[in-house]
Amino acid sequence: MLNETVVRSDDVPVGDRLAYWAECVGQTHAPVRMRSDHADDFRAQQRVMDLGAVSLWPATFQQLVIQRTPKLIRQSDPELFHVSLVVEGTGVGTWDDHETLYRPKDLHFNDSSMPWEIRTGKEPATTVGLELPKAVLPLPRKMAAHMLPRRVPAQTGIAALLSQFCLQVSKDSASYQPEDGPRLGRVAAELVAALFAHAVEDESLLPPDARKRTLVLRIKRYIQQHLHDPQLTPTTIAAAHHLSTSYLHRLFQDEDATVAAWIRRRRLEGARRELGDPALRSVPIHRIAARWGFPRAVDFSRAFRTAHGLAPSDYRHQEGTASPSRRIAN
Missing domain, CATH: 1.10.10.60 (Homeodomain-like)
Incomplete structure (x- = not known):
């Protein structure tokens, strides 16, 4: 099977669970700040699959507010693009003056070099995330990082291919060998690059x-x-x-x-x-x-x-x- 790490909040004492989850997300993506209505007994679990330079991580977690602040970016920036498929639950993402509502079957995009905030709904959320180093995913020449799409419906086209890939690999991770990981990572990077290239042609390139x-x-x-x-x-x-x-x-x-x-x-x-x-x-x-x-x-x-x-x-x-x-x- 693919090399995989499993993280559960209930692996640590009740009072430490939210801080532990923030630390795990910080190691998987980039350092973040978190708060939750369930801070006294926060519940979450995550699987992190090694796809070479890319990592894939299905996760389920209770209500959260997650922030990537300018201060955290100055302290540490791993130069990553993040892609999440929303499987269950809802959330609202904020970047500067732009705000987007996410629902199941939406793809959500982040850049570790840009400040953002995600607020999930009251119900638990399930997502499948991809972390991709910017070095393996060069943007189209006429596309700057701030022009990345923030939300893409994943029912059709390239977005549907990417969402199906994420779901299939996370579901059938046991059927792959560790050496398949880098190959799957390259497929993921190509799909994300194709989706970004497609976005170059739409209104995301317009000035704010x-x-x-x-x-x-x-x-x-x-x-x-x-x-x-x-x-x-x-x-x-x-x-x-x-x-x-x-x-x-x-x-x-x-x-x-x-x-x-x-x-x-x-x-x-x-x-x-x-x-x-x-x-x-x-x-x-x-x-x-x-x-x-x-x-x-x-x-x-x-x-x-x-x-x-x-x-x-x-x-x-x-x-x-x-x-x-x-x-x-x-």
């Missing part, structure tokens, strides 16, 4: 401001397409874009409205257009309201009056008696 603006535009387009859904909220929008809700709100700080206000404004604009459309005069107001995300007529009437100073029925009547030129202007 342009990338942020592109993300905001994508979110607004998503909102516009789902205005009919009464369940459309900042929480569901953030989840659909693999963001935390707090980061979604930060994205809209430079916009002319909050996320909720932007949704309400677009819905009311759509309803107002239909109320003023002569071809839709026979459609009941409550039906127009419902198809613009207002299932309760009373909520729609209140919101419409606040925005336009008239009840929906009064607005429709006013537009019905207006001249054609005024309706066109409106």
Whole structure:
């Protein structure tokens, strides 16, 4: 079988388990800081498989906040790229002003030379991690380290190949010989390099401001397409874009409205257009309201009056008696 080391938090006394786990991760990846809601009796286990220059490590652990700080980087930097496949659980990663939500079947990427923070969810998390020295994984010429993808869905394409490789090797480690390790490590490095090269062609190469603006535009387009859904909220929008809700709100700080206000404004604009459309005069107001995300007529009437100073029925009547030129202007 492959050369393998197994680490369990319950190998040490209860009070030492979180510190022990932080030390193990520091030796596998790079020195980190950790805290946990379960610090009094932290539970975790890890297998570290030797793939030559590369190491593969499946791990399961309780809720954690893991930080790689500028101070730790100055003290020690092994110059590694880290790739994790999320198998179970969720997490939020933060780098500078960028934040990403991770779910099962997502690939997560880190660079030991860059500060980051990972906050996992309340439920235990299971991941399969790859550690790759930068020397064995040269980046494409036009790609700098800060342009690495932070999250890649692993259901299709090269990402799916890489995730399947990680799962298969970790599951069948006993069927390989120790001398297979370096060969498997080279395969892993080639798959990661191919995935990074693919990322060069996407928007990850945009400057941070342009990338942020592109993300905001994508979110607004998503909102516009789902205005009919009464369940459309900042929480569901953030989840659909693999963001935390707090980061979604930060994205809209430079916009002319909050996320909720932007949704309400677009819905009311759509309803107002239909109320003023002569071809839709026979459609009941409550039906127009419902198809613009207002299932309760009373909520729609209140919101419409606040925005336009008239009840929906009064607005429709006013537009019905207006001249054609005024309706066109409106």
